[in-house]
Amino acid sequence: MHAAAALLIDFGSTYTKLRAIDLDRRIVLASGQGPSTVTTDISVGMRVALEDLRRRLGRLPRFRYRLGSSSAAGGLRMVTVGLVRELTAEAARRAALGAGAKLVGTYAYRLTAADMASIQGLGPDILLLAGGTDGGNSEVILHNARMLGSGTLDCPIVYAGNRAAWDAAKDLLAGKMAVCAENVMPEFNVLNIEPARAAIREIFLERIVHAKGIDRARDECDAVLMPTPAAVMDGARLLADGHGSASGLGDLVVVDPGGATTDVHSVASGQPRVPGVVQRGLPEPRVKRTVEGDLGMRHNAAAIGEMAGIPALAADARLPEGTVSRLIGELAQDVDRLPHDAEERALDRALARAALRCAMKRHCGSVETVYTAFGPATAQTGKDLSGVEVVVGTGGVIAHSRAPLELLETVVADPTEPESLRPRDPRFLVDREYLLYACGLLAGAEPEAALELALKYLKPPTEVLADDVAANG
Amino acid sequence: MMPDPERMPATTPRTIVTGVIGSDTHIVGNRILSMALEKAGYKVVALGALTPAPEFVKAAVETNADAILVSSLYGQGELDCRGFRELCIEAGLDAILLYVGGNLIVGKHPWDVVERIFLDMGFDRAAAPGMRVETVLDWLAQDFAARERAPRRQAG
Numbered sequence: 001m002h003a004a005a006a007l008l009i010d011f012g013s014t015y016t017k018l019r020a021i022d023l024d025r026r027i028v029l030a031s032g033q034g035p036s037t038v039t040t041d042i043s044v045g046m047r048v049a050l051e052d053l054r055r056r057l058g059r060l061p062r063f064r065y066r067l068g069s070s071s072a073a074g075g076l077r078m079v080t081v082g083l084v085r086e087l088t089a090e091a092a093r094r095a096a097l098g099a100g101a102k103l104v105g106t107y108a109y110r111l112t113a114a115d116m117a118s119i120q121g122l123g124p125d126i127l128l129l130a131g132g133t134d135g136g137n138s139e140v141i142l143h144n145a146r147m148l149g150s151g152t153l154d155c156p157i158v159y160a161g162n163r164a165a166w167d168a169a170k171d172l173l174a175g176k177m178a179v180c181a182e183n184v185m186p187e188f189n190v191l192n193i194e195p196a197r198a199a200i201r202e203i204f205l206e207r208i209v210h211a212k213g214i215d216r217a218r219d220e221c222d223a224v225l226m227p228t229p230a231a232v233m234d235g236a237r238l239l240a241d242g243h244g245s246a247s248g249l250g251d252l253v254v255v256d257p258g259g260a261t262t263d264v265h266s267v268a269s270g271q272p273r274v275p276g277v278v279q280r281g282l283p284e285p286r287v288k289r290t291v292e293g294d295l296g297m298r299h300n301a302a303a304i305g306e307m308a309g310i311p312a313l314a315a316d317a318r319l320p321e322g323t324v325s326r327l328i329g330e331l332a333q334d335v336d337r338l339p340h341d342a343e344e345r346a347l348d349r350a351l352a353r354a355a356l357r358c359a360m361k362r363h364c365g366s367v368e369t370v371y372t373a374f375g376p377a378t379a380q381t382g383k384d385l386s387g388v389e390v391v392v393g394t395g396g397v398i399a400h401s402r403a404p405l406e407l408l409e410t411v412v413a414d415p416t417e418p419e420s421l422r423p424r425d426p427r428f429l430v431d432r433e434y435l436l437y438a439c440g441l442l443a444g445a446e447p448e449a450a451l452e453l454a455l456k457y458l459k460p461p462t463e464v465l466a467d468d469v470a471a472n473g
Numbered sequence: 474m475m476p477d478p479e480r481m482p483a484t485t486p487r488t489i490v491t492g493v494i495g496s497d498t499h500i501v502g503n504r505i506l507s508m509a510l511e512k513a514g515y516k517v518v519a520l521g522a523l524t525p526a527p528e529f530v531k532a533a534v535e536t537n538a539d540a541i542l543v544s545s546l547y548g549q550g551e552l553d554c555r556g557f558r559e560l561c562i563e564a565g566l567d568a569i570l571l572y573v574g575g576n577l578i579v580g581k582h583p584w585d586v587v588e589r590i591f592l593d594m595g596f597d598r599a600a601a602p603g604m605r606v607e608t609v610l611d612w613l614a615q616d617f618a619a620r621e622r623a624p625r626r627q628a629g
Contacts (some may be wrong), residue, residue: 084531135485136536188518188536278523322617370496370523377498379523 005029005061006446008438009046009068009213009221010228012036013075014336016045018053019438023064026452028433030056038072043217067441069231074214075102076204076227079124082108082184083131083140086455088161090282091184092130095160095193097289099200100230101126110140111147124155125208126200129169132162134186134332144406145169148273149176156203160184160196171314179203190284199268201226225444228437229289232256232394233265237287239454240267241393248283249455252390253363253423254436255356255411257397259298261333264363265289270383270421276366277378284383295355296334297348297397301328308354319343319351325349345402352397353410360411364422380421386413388423391459394431404430405461429458486619487539490532492520494503495553502575506542509606515613526553530560533569540570540613543596548579551590558595570616572609574600 004023009016018032032053037045054060078101082089089108096103102354104122109266119127129148131141139198148157149172157178159169166180182195209215209224225231232254242248251268270284305313305328314321327347331337339345365382366367393408401407405428413422435457442450491507493500500522507519518536520528529541541561545553554573561569573596578587584601591599598612 084535085532087535131535133536136488136538137534138537185535188532282524377523 003061003094004064006065006067006442006449007063007221008441009049009066009261010231010437011038011042011046011068011217011224012074012194012228012432013072016042016049017434018049019433019435020057020061020063021438021442021453022445023449026263026449028453028457029061029436031433032056036072036288038213041216042072042214043220046217046220065442065445066220067445068221069212069218069226069228069437069441070209070212070214070224071106071228072214075229075471076100076200076208077102077104077123077125078128078200079103079105079107079122080128081111081124081130081144081443082106083137083161084108087189087282088130088132088185091191091193092128092160092196094191094285094288095130095184095196096128096200097291098193098230098233098235098285098287099197099204100227100289101200101229103291103293109204111144114153116147116153118382120153121150126203126210126455127153127157128196128200129157129159130161130184130196132165132183133188134163134183136162136188138162138168141165142172144169145172145336149173153220156207158196158199158203160199171187177207189282191285193285203229225441226379226389229263229291231437231440232263233287233289233440234443235436235438235450236265236267236392236453237448238439238451239436239442240457244452246448246451248451249390251385252389252392253360253385253388253411253426254392254394254406255360255398256393256395257352257355257359258296258395260296260300261353262292262295262359262361263289263395264292266363266383266385268383268385268388268390270365270385272380273384273387274378278370279291280379280381284365288363288383290359292355292359292362294403295359297355298331301331301351302455304354304358307358313347313350313354316353317346319346323347331461348397348402349403349406352401352407356407357410360422361417364420366419366421377436382421384421386421386424390429391423392429392436393425393461394434394436396434398430399432399434403426403461408461428461430461431458476515482538485505488516488518488536489613490520490529490538490541491530491544492524492529493522493544494524494526494529495545495547495549497545497547497549497553498525499544499575502546506606506609508511509610510542513610522533526560527559529557530544530564532560533561533566538566538569539617540572542609543571543573544575545573545577548576548602550575550577553597554594556589556590556594561595563612568620570620571596572598572600572612574604574609576602592607 006021016034020029034045034049082090082092085108160181181199190231254265256263439450
């Protein structure tokens with residue numbers, strides 16, 4: 001009766017969520033939930049969640065792994081600094097997003113006294129300092145190291161810029177906790193974000209978890225491995241690539257609309273699919289995460305209203321415009337609000353649809369026609385995801401939706417916008433059990449079980465709907 | 474005149490940005506030039522065809538380039554290159570060496586007229602159609618040596 005079990009924990013900003021997994025049968029045993037108590041003592045909410053789990057299971061199994069991810073206490077708040085905005089500053093941004101960070105500030109060129117004051121005010125958990133290719137510009141990154149070194153900012157600094165300038169930068173940063181990772185752009189237009197990502201994760205594991213008080217749950221949790229968005233990303237990567245002889249689903253996109261942001265992850269090369277198309281701009285990482293900080297269904301409901309337009313939202317929700325304006329105003333005041341009635345559910349659906357459509361459009365690349373002296377040529381910027389065959393919806397908004405297909409279908413390519421390279425004809429999967437982050441956490445220790453769980457529990461939306469009908473009828 | 478080897482550290486080769494400016498897809502000549510530069514020991518950042526002027530400058534900033542060599546083969550060079558030196562000054566590259574070469578202007582104009590137009594724009598050298606790669610290498614050696622002797626003063 002002692003089947004091997006794993007406990008996967010998400011220390012969220014509102015809830016502490018648990019998933020108990022049977023590693024032999026590769027099934028979810030039960031889920032438990034408690035409040036998020038990171039502001040006082042995170043272990044309190046953890047124990048409430050465990051008690052909830054115990055109630056559902058009868059008694060708790062002995063867990064072989066107890067692994068956590070965290071988006072509590074503001075998530076992993078990061079500031080990035082680079083040289084040219086489209087080059088090393090952009091590479092640094094991508095490294096931070098890839099590490100699951102919440103970007104609170106991005107800077108380029110020389111930091112000024114005003115920049116330093118604003119960074120100080122942002123109070124990041126980690127600062128990523130880039131700038132210059134290896135052997136390239138060192139003047140700006142040394143100026144920035146001098147500014148950071150002489151200031152009072154006391155967060156860890158990951159240096160991932162011109163390698164030739166590190167020795168001098170190290171001296172300028174004396175007294176700060178600073179580590180050196182490989183340059184995010186070692187050669188012009190060559191993206192190398194994996195080492196910086198790894199350095200960020202290590203600092204998260206070794207220092208941030210403690211600094212934020214998340215390690216107070218250490219009696220109930222062996223390790224808080226990574227920020228929750230990074231766990232979702234690892235889950236997406238495993239689901240796409242498979243493990244060993246077990247194949248995954250191939251190229252895919254994961255969308256996660258939330259209260260404060262909408263995240264999109266893609267696992268696909270995104271290279272031009274048509275021969276002769278010229279790729280422009282910085283090379284794209286195969287595993288890419290974008291975060292739309294202005295597309296949150298609660299904190300930024302008003303911004304979604306502005307972006308999509310109240311008349312369009314009203315039409316999509318089939319509500320009078322006055323009602324939509326009033327409800328959006330109320331949501332901004334009451335960000336934890338769950339929809340109470342048909343009107344609020346209709347608005348939530350319209351907000352999620354608008355947020356997803358826009359977030360997907362921003363994540364995917366586009367093509368434009370360039371007219372040369374010898375006829376038109378096509379140039380692509382960003383990733384071509386038109387051939388992606390699987391789109392996965394995760395997060396509370398999609399899991400709790402009565403008709404997730406109506407949300408997910410908005411990410412598909414729009415024939416009136418042929419320049420946007422969104423998936424043309426994908427099939428959809430819904431993470432009804434909110435398991436993708438758990439699979440990502442488990443991917444390091446038990447990749448085969450994690451993959452099988454993901455494949456088993458991500459379901460087509462029609463099937464979800466049928467379950468719902470059965471449950472309600 | 475050759476550069477003084479004592480003053481050219483062999484470990485850090487000079488960096489040169491190359492590319493074809495504007496909506497011009499003629500890459501072959503530029504590629505030959507880039508290969509020759511590499512063979513001569515320069516570190517080359519080749520941006521390829523269809524490169525807008527600001528991209529040359531951004532690449533030069535990140536790589537701390539010593540020179541930018543702009544190719545233009547389709548006759549629109551005058552339009553594409555206008556303001557190039559100003560862009561460089563704006564980005565803090567006041568003293569960077571700028572060369573331009575190719576079929577720079579449509580129609581039949583005496584080369585000295587064409588050359589004057591580009592030198593007035595702030596390019597240090599303009600290469601006529603049919604210019605040999607060896608000549609460009611000589612120019613670079615001379616101009617870098619001259620700068621070693623008398624570094625151009627920064628503006629301001």
